[in-house]
Amino acid sequence: MILGVVEIFHEKDIVIARQTARELTKDMGFGLVDQTRIVTAVSELSRNIFKYAKSGRVIFESVESGKSRGISISFIDKGPGIESIENAMKEGFSTDKGMGLGLPGVKKLMDYFKISSELEKGTTVVIIKWK
Amino acid sequence: MKKVPILVIRNTLIICIQNDLTDTAILELQNDILDKTYKTRVNGVIIDISSLDMIDVFLGKVISDTTKMVRLLGAQAILVGMKPNIAITLIELGFEMPNVKTAIDVDNGLKILNKYEKYNATKVLEVTELSGED
Numbered sequence: 001m002i003l004g005v006v007e008i009f010h011e012k013d014i015v016i017a018r019q020t021a022r023e024l025t026k027d028m029g030f031g032l033v034d035q036t037r038i039v040t041a042v043s044e045l046s047r048n049i050f051k052y053a054k055s056g057r058v059i060f061e062s063v064e065s066g067k068s069r070g071i072s073i074s075f076i077d078k079g080p081g082i083e084s085i086e087n088a089m090k091e092g093f094s095t096d097k098g099m100g101l102g103l104p105g106v107k108k109l110m111d112y113f114k115i116s117s118e119l120e121k122g123t124t125v126v127i128i129k130w131k
Numbered sequence: 132m133k134k135v136p137i138l139v140i141r142n143t144l145i146i147c148i149q150n151d152l153t154d155t156a157i158l159e160l161q162n163d164i165l166d167k168t169y170k171t172r173v174n175g176v177i178i179d180i181s182s183l184d185m186i187d188v189f190l191g192k193v194i195s196d197t198t199k200m201v202r203l204l205g206a207q208a209i210l211v212g213m214k215p216n217i218a219i220t221l222i223e224l225g226f227e228m229p230n231v232k233t234a235i236d237v238d239n240g241l242k243i244l245n246k247y248e249k250y251n252a253t254k255v256l257e258v259t260e261l262s263g264e265d
Contacts, residue, residue: 011153018185019151036185036216040224043187047154091225102188105224 003071004060008049017046017058021073024060028071030131037109038071038129044102045075045125053079053122063128070111070130078122085115135160137167143175143244144168145237148194150183157190161197168204175244176201179237181212188226195228207247209233211240 003024006017021042025035042058049056056077063072082088091104103125107113112128135152138145144167152160168176178194180186186194198208211234221227234240 011155015151015153022184033216033219036220037223039185040187040220043185043189047187047189105188105226108223108225109220 001062002059003062006046006058006060008046008056008058008077009054011050014043014046014050018043020058020060025071025129028062028069028131030071030129034129034131038073041106041109041127042073044106045073045127048102048123048125049075049077049079053077056122065130068130070128072112072126072128075125075127076122077124081119081121081123082115082117083119085117088115135163137163139167139171139173142173143177143241144171144173145177145179147179147181148183150185154189157193161193161200164197165200165204168201168206174206175241175247176206176208177237177240177244178208178210179212179240180210180217181214181236183217184214186213186217186221188224191221191226191228195231198231207232207244209240209243211235211237 004020006013006020008014008017018039021039022035025038030038046058049058056075056079059074059076061072061074063070088103089107103115106127110127111130112126114126115123117123135146135148135156144164146160146164148160164176176198178197180194194210198210201208209232210228213233232243234243
């Protein structure tokens with residue numbers, strides 16, 4: 001079930017994506033540390049959209065598997081795509097002046113992390129955190 | 132855009148960073164802190180993050196850079212008030228801020244600064260109270 005959608009166009013939308021993540025995870029009853037992990041991941045990935053693709057969309061969904069409930073968040077853009085996902089997932093690797101902690105760091109915070117990207121077509125990242 | 136107030140109290144800048152600042156606002160704040168540190172010639176800068184509920188790599192890097200820049204100006208910066216959930220998330224992210232001085236709250240931050248500067252705030256407090264400036 002879709003819980004919310006945030007369009008990323010402006011810098012301010014990164015803040016809105018964070019606020020949305022905060023409210024939804026609180027409503028779903030995630031513990032404080034998990035809320036923080038999720039909000040932080042949303043901030044990183046929304047910033048990636050704004051920085052590299054200029055615009056995109058963040059979709060928040062509730063997911064279920066057996067008895068467990070969780071939140072799945074998709075980050076979809078039609079930006080330049082990632083040349084080497086392998087490099088992007090390496091800690092310490094960064095194409096700009098960043099610290100290269102972004103993607104591998106987000107992966108560590110989440111239970112599920114999937115990235116797919118095609119050059120000049122865009123990038124999609126899906127993350128899931130189970131309760 | 133939100134503007135973060137910077138207090139100047141007894142030779143120390145105190146900045147309380149709020150939630151929901153944009154990246155641009157955070158960079159502006161960094162600039163303001165350095166500007167004010169230089170102009171007011173304070174000995175210490177306390178960055179209070181107790182009202183934050185998240186620090187991502189960008190904000191963490193700006194905070195950590197700011198404390199280094201403050202040191203270059205000749206003052207000491209201390210990060211105070213980090214919540215446990217943020218500490219957990221930062222370490223999991225791999226962002227440890229090893230060279231940043233920290234304290235549990237503003238009060239302890241001031242104590243550390245005082246030790247550092249061999250500057251006793253309570254004595255200054257007494258003097259200013261006697262002279263009726265407060």
